[in-house]
Amino acid sequence: MQRKFYVISRTTVTKDIIGIFNEEKKKLKGHMKELSGRVCITTDMWTLIQNLGYMVLTAHFVDKDWKLQKKIINFRVLPHPHKGEAIAKAVENCLLEWGIEKVMTITLDNAKNNDSCITELKKRLNKRNGLLLGGEFFHIRYFAHVINLVVRDGVNEVKRTIKRLRQSVKYVRSGPSRIQPFKKCASDENLTTKRALCLDVKIRWNLTYLMIDTAMEFEKAFDRLEEHDPNYKIECDVKGEGLLGDSDWRKLKALQTFLEEFYKLTKRVSSSKYVTSNTYFDELTQAKDLLIDNLTNDDVDFCEMAMKMDAKFDKYCNFDL
Known part of the structure; x- marks a missing residue:
């Protein structure tokens, strides 16, 4: 290190960071007050x-x-219990702190406490006439989270096959003494992929x-x-569901x-760099068709998996064809 460099104290660094934060927050609040349109909110916990x-x-x-x-306008500790009323109050306090009066929508995941949060938040914001149409279209479900719930339910229907694969991958990745022989097997089969097992x-x-x-x-x-490798079969039998067969x-x-x-589909609807609302219905119908x-x-x-996923999909999306 350069001997002439003066190392500032932790206290000074903290003070400078807080000072910069407050200055940038003041600028952003000024920009947001000048907005002619409404603000959409997303939250996660x-x-x-x-x-x-x-x-x-x-x-x-x-x-x-x-x-x-x-x-990001808020990142803070929210004491337990995370009831809907407590979440609604925390969101409202943040909006008041930032001077945000015109809210278009809020997007949350599908946790049960978020339903009561929406009810309470609509009540609070409607008192200040802060919502369009009384908040009829205020709550937007997080579509990527819906997909996550739907697919997780479906994948569970073929869990034995997935467990066999997981144990096989785990066996190979457990150390260099197993990775190298596996690479030799791949080479002997003339596999030229540059990808690695994950x-x-x-x-x-x-x-x-x-x-x-x-x-x-x-x-x-x-x-x-x-x-x-005889140990491969032994370990998969002991720790997993056995080896992968042709049907697997x-x-x-x-x-x-x-x-x-x-x-x-999840990647397309999860972007924050461009608007996704204009493609939402098309993505929704594609998932349903699949x-x-x-x-x-x-x-x-697979048939049972699709049936279970379809039922879960309809539950969250109210799909009626």
């Missing part, structure tokens, strides 16, 4: 391992230059899709590993194609 609940509130609006803006997280279906998507390129390598690979191939559409097409699938497991 989660609990850290310290059992502290946090809430983030994000404002989405079109500025005077007709550019879509996204600004392990999913059980509650994240999109990661399960990526695990399936990459594993499909190594099907022949897994078959060869079974022939050359057929299911995984079909599941890969099926989930790919929902994966792409489910209907699989209701008559020849594979019984």
